Amino acid sequence: MREREDEWTGLMRSAISGDSTAYHRLLKAVTPVLRAAARRGLARAGQPVDQSEDIVQDILLAVHLKRHTWDVSAPFAPWLFAIARNKLIDALRRRGRRVFVNIEDFAEVLPGEAPVETASAGEVAAQLASLPARQRDVLQSIAVESASIKDTAAKLAMSEGAVRVALHRGLASLTAKLREQ
Amino acid sequence: MDTDQLIKTLAADNAHRARPVGFALMLALLAAAPVSLLMFFTELGIRPDVMTAMRNPFFDLKFAVTLALAAAAIAVSLHLSRPEASLRGFGWLLLIPAGLLTAGIGGEMMMPQRLPMMTRLMGNNSRMCMTAIPLLSLPILAGALIGLRHGAPARPAVAGAIAGMLSAGLAATLYASHCTDDSPLFVATWYTLSTALVTAIGALAGSKLLRF
Numbered sequence: 001m002r003e004r005e006d007e008w009t010g011l012m013r014s015a016i017s018g019d020s021t022a023y024h025r026l027l028k029a030v031t032p033v034l035r036a037a038a039r040r041g042l043a044r045a046g047q048p049v050d051q052s053e054d055i056v057q058d059i060l061l062a063v064h065l066k067r068h069t070w071d072v073s074a075p076f077a078p079w080l081f082a083i084a085r086n087k088l089i090d091a092l093r094r095r096g097r098r099v100f101v102n103i104e105d106f107a108e109v110l111p112g113e114a115p116v117e118t119a120s121a122g123e124v125a126a127q128l129a130s131l132p133a134r135q136r137d138v139l140q141s142i143a144v145e146s147a148s149i150k151d152t153a154a155k156l157a158m159s160e161g162a163v164r165v166a167l168h169r170g171l172a173s174l175t176a177k178l179r180e181q
Numbered sequence: 182m183d184t185d186q187l188i189k190t191l192a193a194d195n196a197h198r199a200r201p202v203g204f205a206l207m208l209a210l211l212a213a214a215p216v217s218l219l220m221f222f223t224e225l226g227i228r229p230d231v232m233t234a235m236r237n238p239f240f241d242l243k244f245a246v247t248l249a250l251a252a253a254a255i256a257v258s259l260h261l262s263r264p265e266a267s268l269r270g271f272g273w274l275l276l277i278p279a280g281l282l283t284a285g286i287g288g289e290m291m292m293p294q295r296l297p298m299m300t301r302l303m304g305n306n307s308r309m310c311m312t313a314i315p316l317l318s319l320p321i322l323a324g325a326l327i328g329l330r331h332g333a334p335a336r337p338a339v340a341g342a343i344a345g346m347l348s349a350g351l352a353a354t355l356y357a358s359h360c361t362d363d364s365p366l367f368v369a370t371w372y373t374l375s376t377a378l379v380t381a382i383g384a385l386a387g388s389k390l391l392r393f
Contacts, residue, residue, distance in 0.1 A: 024192035064191040066333040068199040082264035143186040
């Protein structure tokens with residue numbers, strides 16, 4: 001537990017100082033924990049747990065767009081769980097239930113819990129379709145076709161800078177659309 | 182898009198650096214301030230006897246109180262822009278202006294006064310005060326909320342309320358230079374009511390605008 005959280009903090013520090021591989025590893029590492037918490041929250045609210053992946057993606061987007069509010073000298077886990085808790089409560093409230101979420105929900109993945117493979121999530125995909133063409137093309141290229149920023153720039157005849165801007169704006173407007181739905 | 186693809190996309194955007202919330206708040210306040218200043222100088226202006234008034238410690242106390250409120254609220258706002266933060270350990274900052282005001286009231290009580298207490302409390306400008314402070318604070322509140330949207334407050338309504346105090350503190354600083362009522366009793370009554378109103382507006386707006 002303790003070790004795992006220290007590892008997260010280390011990875012996030014590297015990520016903030018520009019190491020994208022560390023960032024990728026961190027997001028991969030926290031996802032199962034977020035997923036387990038989302039499933040538990042849904043189950044407790046009497047909601048179908050198959051919606052957990054939408055919540056996980058919502059949390060990941062918020063983590064990404066708000067990571068500048070993390071204090072690099074503080075441990076990462078409390079910040080992460082605060083973001084996750086906020087998003088989970090929002091998601092459950094949107095589904096029309098009065099809910100209580102325990103911080104313990106995030107504390108650990110129960111040993112008996114079978115790891116869940118990436119499940120289908122519809123909300124992000126649905127909002128993706130409503131983005132401006134440029135942003136959608138860039139996101140599609142990087143997410144679905146696994147192209148690098150450089151390859152995407154070449155393919156779409158854009159500068160790398162423009163791809164970066166479109167990528168970030170796309171992620172930000174996806175988040176805004178998810179919040180407003 | 183499955184979650185692995187999303188993670189890949191987020192990692193690709195790792196190079197993007199957002200500005201710290203403090204910086205965003207400062208820019209937004211600097212952009213909003215001229216609007217309030219313009220409103221103040223076209224409609225109210227500084228009181229003509231300001232040079233004499235400055236020798237009155239109760240005139241000066243008004244600025245100490247309003248600026249202490251603004252500064253404390255800025256500090257608390259920035260603290261609350263982190264999702265894991267709560268008011269605990271920071272909320273006491275907001276008591277500083279209240280403490281200054283209480284000390285001022287005590288000080289005034291100990292001095293001989295020409296006017297009875299109720300007259301000083303009611304003053305001559307209570308209605309103006311209740312109108313001007315909320316109106317002057319609206320542009321600043323809008324700016325504060327725009328700046329604080331860069332943060333991730335766990336309780337958006339609370340963060341919005343503090344933004345309301347922040348803008349009321351700055352607006353009251355302007356208004357204090359216009360108003361001829363200097364009694365701490367007047368300030369404690371009418372400035373506080375105006376601030377409470379702006380705080381409520383901030384809480385309402387914050388609960389909508391500061392969600393992330």
